[in-house]
Amino acid sequence: MQNVPLDYCISFATVQSEISLAVCRKLSMYCDLPKVEVWLYFVLWISGVLYSMYNVYLSGIYFDGSIHGVFTSGWSFINRKKDVSDFEWAMWVPFLYASAPWVCAHLVVAEIVRYAFKELLCLWYLMISTLYLLLHVGSVATLFMLMEPCLMYLLLQFRSRILIYAAGVFLLAFHNIDSRMNFLSIPYEYQYMLMISAAWIYMRGQSYCLDKLATVNTGPSVSDFVMMLGYCFYFPMLFLGPLVLYQEFEAGVLKPYAPWTLKRVKTFLLNVVRYSWWMLFLELFLHFIYVGALQMDVWYVTRLGAWAHYGMGYSMGVMFQMKYVITYGLSCTVARAEQIQTPNHPKCIGRIHLYSDMWRHFDQGLYFFLRKYIYIPMLGERPSFAVRLLASFTCFTFVYAWHRIHMFVLVWSVLNYLGVTIEAFSKAIASTTHYHKYEKYLFSTPQNIRRFHALIATPLFMMSALSNFYFFAGMSVGNQFVRRLFEGSLQENSTLFLFCYCCSQVSIEVKNWEQRKEKKQM
Template sequence: MYSSLPKTEIYSYFVGWTLGTGYAVYNVYLAGRELYVGVPGWSFLGRRKDAADYEWTTWVTFIRVLLPWIFVQIIVSELIRWKNSSLLSLWYFLFSVIFMSFTLGPAVTILMVFQPCIIYASALMASRSLIWIVSLVSLVIFCNSEIGLNWVTDMDKVRYLVLISMAWNNLRTVSFCLDNLSVNRRGSLLCLLGYCFYLPTLFFGPVILYDKYENGLTRPHTKWSVERLGLVVLNLFRFFGWAVVAELSLHYLYFCTMQRYPEFVWELKPWALYGMGYCMGQFFMVKYTVLYGVSSTFARAEHIDAPHHPKCIARIHLYSKMWRYFDQGLYFFLAKYIYIPCLGKNPNLFRKLMASAVCFVFTYVWHGLYLHVLIWSFLNFMGVSVEGICRIIESWSAYQECENKLLSKENSRRFKALMSVPLFIMAAISNFYFFAGDAVGNIYFKRLFSGSLLANSVLFFFCYCCSQVSIEVSNWEQRTKDKSLKNG
């Protein structure tokens, strides 16, 4: 935990970061008035809505169809748990197959079932290497191209939903096969299919590692209480509230449409340009807060320990924490099945860098073999590696002696926050590649290096405020945790 700073200084950082982001977002609103965007929005607002985010518009439409089916699944699941929990896997699989057949079509359903079966067949050879090879081939064929989809559907939205679902199922199948292999157990195909096609997380994630899922599946039946039901309802209202916030923002901030016009983005003034980047990041976070939050709420209602939704990116300034806290399910997967095994028994700096590189190569393949994803993955690898090297240097006794001699604890915190700003800016721009593609990402780098001293100094100052806010929030979380452990 970092040293505390005077309260006046801390408040100034919070005020600076809040005012900076607020003014930047206001400039995005002003810039958006020059665009004619989207579709008619909510009638009582009298404004048009930005409908350029294909992910969000597809998800919002599909989740309305999906939710009633999830409620039915949970109700029947509780009855099965009460009578014979060994039938849960069969129920999860069959019910999802029925749902997919009605909504996506039989041909698509067969293809989606075929994918985990192929990887499961490779696991029968009890070879980790073969499981990974077949998994990666499956990703390339089914999840990064339309080779396996052209003959089953010509509908773009169906194709998109199938692609993301098969990407999730790839992770689940690997988790199932490797977990069972580690305990010298084969695991039945029906258990795998029930796990892969668990409806609340089938399309929107997050990935729940198999051991967590299995613990929830085998947990004894417990009756529903008012508190349990109330918690589910409260969380659903909470995440649907965030969905309303996302929808409302699209009526006033047209940053999604801006992404489609790089020439327009290039002409934005500095405040609007970086405000657009902030909006892209926040909207991306809110999208996954809604999706992961709703999915995890239903999973936890069945006592399955699902990962938490993303933490707000406006209070995270380090690459490592962004990876740890944005998509916890993917982070746990990478750590358990790739990073830790690659470290070996005698981890050193070289092994850590190589293990990290393998994780990001897999992340690149899993997210899609596109140039902007490659740039995003590479920049993230560089950022995480620089952080790791800096932590190693900080652990050296010679460095600690020098730091203690030259800097007070308060100045040490200020120095580290200052040094983290360049990495924080690079992290933000790397994500702009992921959100908006390589054309827009290139614009941010070009504008950064061609920007005036004044513009870059202002950007640097507000990013420094963000770093201090992030540190202070982390300190508060740690103090709260320590207090809870002390009282618990």
């Protein structure tokens, strides 16, 4: 073979590297690393997760659970106690079982109405939800739930965007009054479910009004009013979400009837089985990982070893994610069966390392709402960087108020805003020509640049995890995790940083794979 000059080889490699880097930047992707290195990241990250959770399991063996109501008898064939301390899950599971026949009736009758009396579809949505409320919480509570969308529809007739936003702020403040449902004289469990439902109805009412303001004014009509109420009280998503924007809901409702083919039935049943399986998995998980019980005994948490601490944090994330995968997944399965486009369920927390990606992919309905009705309207035609930061701040202020005004929610919101802001600053700096020159000079190859980006993203990923611990478990547990990090030994913190770095690389690799898959499907 003919010899090639060394300087030509170096020059060719440099050009090839620059082309590779340019292509990756254009596609918002990072370049590939050697397969052995990628596999090492995967193995280390998964091994770290499993080993840390094993330490949580061991901690549960010696946990006496002295707090009343933390444990109950588990499945008899497992012969282990079950952690029932998670209040949300303890409320949601019985509701999911009890509402299943109602969801079936909703879907069956809705398809008949869509086929024969399409113009009455939203009336049926309103009727079945109203009937459910009347039977379970009574007429007073049902009328109370109807008041807010009725008020919003009345205000809509003034065709003022400022008025709708002002009413939204007022109602948001009203939703933070804890005693507002005490007069209903119903058990606290029902009050709790109504408070969740009211939060979703609030967002749907805002979505309906703001979308309608963007259309031609046709004046008030009975059909529009019923459409709004049918949207606000859409039964599969009435209590546990997620949020579907009105534009998507309307498009689904107005679609013509589509016969149920074998493929459509198969898709529906497979998704029901899929999310039912995850529900059983979470129930099984609570027989071995007592993460909810640990949250209620901070004294015991302070005595956990480093690996048990890490595992407890990850387990809290798994518990939180799985609750919403199941509830959102089941609700969206029914909605998609009715041809309504819905958000995706939350992505796995073990494969996301950026704040911005977590906000995009955990609760997509909330993200779409914030982006469409708060962030984009505030930007204007030529938004500056300062305006973008202000719009982002307004979004997180809304998130804080919507999740109820508590100190742990404030800490979570502030840390999330700081994380997103740091990301924004980093991306702004990274987009400059001078930075590209320095980056290319210092790291020379796209592979090294990827390693560097994962390295500097790791502290933010750790900060993201700490902020979420406040949201999952409150101030005491959140403070304990922060204290553990700052008081941990160099060896412990270095080990934690190594495994978080591996997570960053795993997240980048999975994101690359998803983008390649999307590109092939285009």
